[in-house]
Each structure stands twice: as structure tokens, then as C-alpha cells.
Amino acid sequence: MQQINVPFFSLQKQTEKLTQKMVDSFNYILKTQQFIGGPLVQEFEKKLARFLGNNAHVISCNSGTDGLWLALKALDVQPKSIVLTTPFSFIASSSEILALEAYPVMIDIEPDTFNISPALIQAWLEEHATMQKGHAIHTATGMPVAGMVIVDLFGQCADYQAIKNIAQTWNLWIIEDACQAIGAHTNSQQAGTFGDIGVLSFYPTKNLGAFGDAGCCVTNNQELAMRLTKLKNHGRASHYEYEEFGINSRLDTIQASVLSIKLDELDSYNQRRREIAAFYNQALANVPFLQLPQEQVGHHVYHQYCVILKDKQERAAFMHYLTTHGVGSNIYYPKALTQIAFLNTRLDLVNVCPVAEHASQAIVALPIWPELEQHELDYVVDVIKKFQSTLLVQPAQPTVAAHAA
Numbered sequence: 157m158q159q160i161n162v163p164f165f166s167l168q169k170q171t172e173k174l175t176q177k178m179v180d181s182f183n184y185i186l187k188t189q190q191f192i193g194g195p196l197v198q199e200f201e202k203k204l205a206r207f208l209g210n211n212a213h214v215i216s217c218n219s220g221t222d223g224l225w226l227a228l229k230a231l232d233v234q235p236k237s238i239v240l241t242t243p244f245s246f247i248a249s250s251s252e253i254l255a256l257e258a259y260p261v262m263i264d265i266e267p268d269t270f271n272i273s274p275a276l277i278q279a280w281l282e283e284h285a286t287m288q289k290g291h292a293i294h295t296a297t298g299m300p301v302a303g304m305v306i307v308d309l310f311g312q313c314a315d316y317q318a319i320k321n322i323a324q325t326w327n328l329w330i331i332e333d334a335c336q337a338i339g340a341h342t343n344s345q346q347a348g349t350f351g352d353i354g355v356l357s358f359y360p361t362k363n364l365g366a367f368g369d370a371g372c373c374v375t376n377n378q379e380l381a382m383r384l385t386k387l388k389n390h391g392r393a394s395h396y397e398y399e400e401f402g403i404n405s406r407l408d409t410i411q412a413s414v415l416s417i418k419l420d421e422l423d424s425y426n427q428r429r430r431e432i433a434a435f436y437n438q439a440l441a442n443v444p445f446l447q448l449p450q451e452q453v454g455h456h457v458y459h460q461y462c463v464i465l466k467d468k469q470e471r472a473a474f475m476h477y478l479t480t481h482g483v484g485s486n487i488y489y490p491k492a493l494t495q496i497a498f499l500n501t502r503l504d505l506v507n508v509c510p511v512a513e514h515a516s517q518a519i520v521a522l523p524i525w526p527e528l529e530q531h532e533l534d535y536v537v538d539v540i541k542k543f544q545s546t547l548l549v550q551p552a553q554p555t556v557a558a559h560a561a
């Protein structure tokens with residue numbers, strides 16, 4: 157087997173294919189001199205709304221992180237209230253709760269999908285909350301339990317059938333963090349449209365990625381759409397009429413044009429990700445030291461393909477071995493959010509999450525990006541199959557910048 161390099165992630169081929177369309181579009185923007193807002197941004201918002209269906213309004217903004225802040229603000233999350241969320245995610249799904257001075261309470265995940273467990277949400281509410289005058293109240297502290305930030309991790313929708321039933325019983329809103337899941341769907345409903353507000357990220361490595369930071373909120377509620385539009389533009393109702401505190405989170409025209417061009421390709425990119433996942437599933441099925449990811453809810457779009465090392469002690473050696481054989485890999489996420497001190501300042505609200513904590517120690521993400529070629533995938537599988545689990549443990553070096561998922 158001759159050694160080749162298979163990067164963990166690359167945009168080079170994708171960008172090369174689209175260069176001419178991008179250049180034409182940038183030239184148009186240079187001519188029109190409209191760098192923020194304007195028809196190209198509106199066109200992208202409408203195009204994405206059509207893609208998402210379900211009467212979606214798309215409110216573009218500067219990043220998924222801003223989208224989460226805007227969504228929480230639009231739903232009037234109050235200081236000293238509780239928001240239930242997952243411990244296994246990129247930090248923004250919890251840190252933005254804290255940004256509004258509310259408390260994230262982590263509910264553990266399902267071991268097979270890595271998404272939040274509806275049964276454990278239900279169990280936490282039954283043990284720790286009561287309904288008072290139609291609102292859920294945390295019994296021990298008297299703080300309101302306001303809502304839930306649910307993440308569709310690695311490209312697979314969470315179980316919204318169960319989660320929506322819980323939300324209804326306990327009168328909780330849902331923010332769907334679909335930052336990793338654009339194009340995933342369940343029963344013909346697109347990721348991003350399950351919550352009161354959905355949030356998408358267009359960070360460059362996402363399934364639909366811009367050439368910089370970009371994101372959006374999604375809602376089918378007209379009032380929330382108007383509030384979000386105001387909040388992302390300094391709380392303005394009109395040019396110099398400011399109605400409330402807001403931020404500057406407007407999408408650049410250049411990013412909107414990139415996203416419009418790439419949105420036309422998204423279904424084929426996602427289809428290719430699914431083909432690669434199917435190949436790994438079949439080719440790695442009998443590798444005894446790996447547990448493979450499961451597609452359990454709807455149509456998964458494999459933003460990441462993450463395997464679990466059955467013996468977590470071998471992860472460092474496994475990743476080191478992949479690196480020395482030219483195969484990129486990464487860890488999402490090396491810590492559960494329960495292990496990040498500043499997110500967990502109220503010790504009485506800390507909820508132990510053993511499944512997420514175990515996953516953070518045993519998980520490895522393999523290369524999965526649409527332009528990977530079959531000979532590269534064959535090589536990755538060959539290399540993995542030859543791993544001898546008796547190698548000396550050495551510290552693994554992630555192969556791309558940490559903020560990739």
C-alpha cells in the first residue's frame with residue numbers, strides 16, 4: 157500500500173470548480189458597490205426559505221453564534237432563568253445562553269446518535285420542575301425553566317417528535333441549533349424548521365459554507381421574524397428609529413453571493429457525504445475496535461462521520477497512527493460542556509452527563525467531504541484495518557484548526 161495524504165478536510169477542489177461563478181458575482185458586487193444588504197442578500201434569504209419550506213422566513217446574520225444570541229433574545233430569555241441543552245456540542249449552543257445571563261442545564265445524550273436524550277429531558281423535568289400558573293419552575297431555586305436549545309449534531313436531526321411533546325407539556329420554547337445539519341430532514345421536514353426559531357451556521361467548513369463567518373435564523377412566525385430583523389440591526393425599526401437594544405449582525409453581500417451559488421450544489425454535496433458514510437459503514441462494519449455512527453432519525457447529512465474507539469485508552473495511539481499514515485482525523489469534542497468551568501458556575505445546576513463525557517474521550521472524526529475520491533476512501537479504510545491496537549500511546553495532534561465543526 158503506497159502512502160498518500162488524505163486531509164481531514166479540504167475546500168480546494170470545491171472552490172476551484174466554482175471559481176468562475178464566484179468571480180462573475182464578485183465583479184457584479186464591485187460594480188454595484190452594495191457591500192452589505194441589498195438585493196443579493198434578499199435573494200439568498202428567499203432562496204434558502206424556498207429550500208427549507210414550511211413557510212420559513214430566513215433572517216441572515218453574521219454567524220451561527222450571533223443567530224443563537226438573536227434567537228434567545230427574540231424569545232425574551234430572562235437573566236436567572238434555566239435553558240435545557242446538550243453537553244455535547246460546539247460551545248456556542250451553551251455560551252450564548254450565558255451571554256443573556258441565563259443558566260444552561262445540560263441533559264445527557266443518546267450514545268448512538270450523540271443528540272440530546274428526550275427521555276432524560278423528561279426525567280429531569282419530572283424530578284426538578286413543577287408547573288406553576290402554566291409555566292415550568294425549577295423547584296429548588298424558583299427560577300423559570302424557559303426553553304430548550306436542541307442541537308442536530310454532526311448532521312442528524314434530534315428526535316423532535318418526542319422533544320415537541322415535552323415542550324408542549326411543559327410550555328417550553330425550542331431553539332433548534334441546526335448549524336451542522338442544513339439539508340437533513342425528517343418526514344420531509346427540513347432541519348432548521350423544527351423549533352420556534354432555527355439557527356444555521358455558514359462557517360466555511362459547514363455543509364453549506366461561506367468564505368468567512370455567516371449564519372441565519374429561521375422561523376415561520378411572522379412576529380419573531382420581524383423582531384429578529386430588528387435585533388440584528390441595532391434594534392432599528394427604520395433608519396434612525398431605535399426601538400430596543402440590538403447588535404450589528406448583517407450578512408455581507410459577498411457572503412450572500414457565495415452562499416447562493418453553493419446552495420444550488422448543496423443537495424449533491426450532501427448526497428456525496430451520504431455515499432461516503434455508507435461506504436465507511438459497510439467497509440468498517442467488522443473492525444472490532446470501532447463503534448460506527450448510527451442513522452436513527454430521518455435523513456442524516458454527515459457533517460461529521462464520528463466513530464467511537466471501544467477502548468478509549470487507544471484513541472491517542474489510533475490518531476497518531478492515522479497521522480503517520482497521512483490520514484487526517486479530529487476530535488469533536490474533546491470535552492463535554494459539563495467540563496467547561498465557566499459554563500457551570502452554579503454547582504446546584506450541574507447535571508452529570510456520563511454518556512457525553514465518555515464520548516468526548518473515545519470519539520474520532522474521519523475525513524468526510526464531498527470531493528473525496530474513491531481511491532482515497534479505500535486508502536483510509538485500508539489504513540484503519542491495519543491498525544494494531546498494541547501501538548505505544550502518543551499524544552494525538554488534531555490536523556485542522558480546532559474550530560471546524
Ligand SMILES: Cc1ncc(COP(=O)(O)O)c(C=O)c1O
Pocket residue numbers: 218219220221222245246248249307333335336357358359369370371560561
Ligand atoms: C452546533 C453548533 N452551534 C453553533 C455554532 C456556531 O456557529 P458559528 O461558527 O457560525 O458562529 C457551530 C459552528 O461552529 C456549531 O457547530
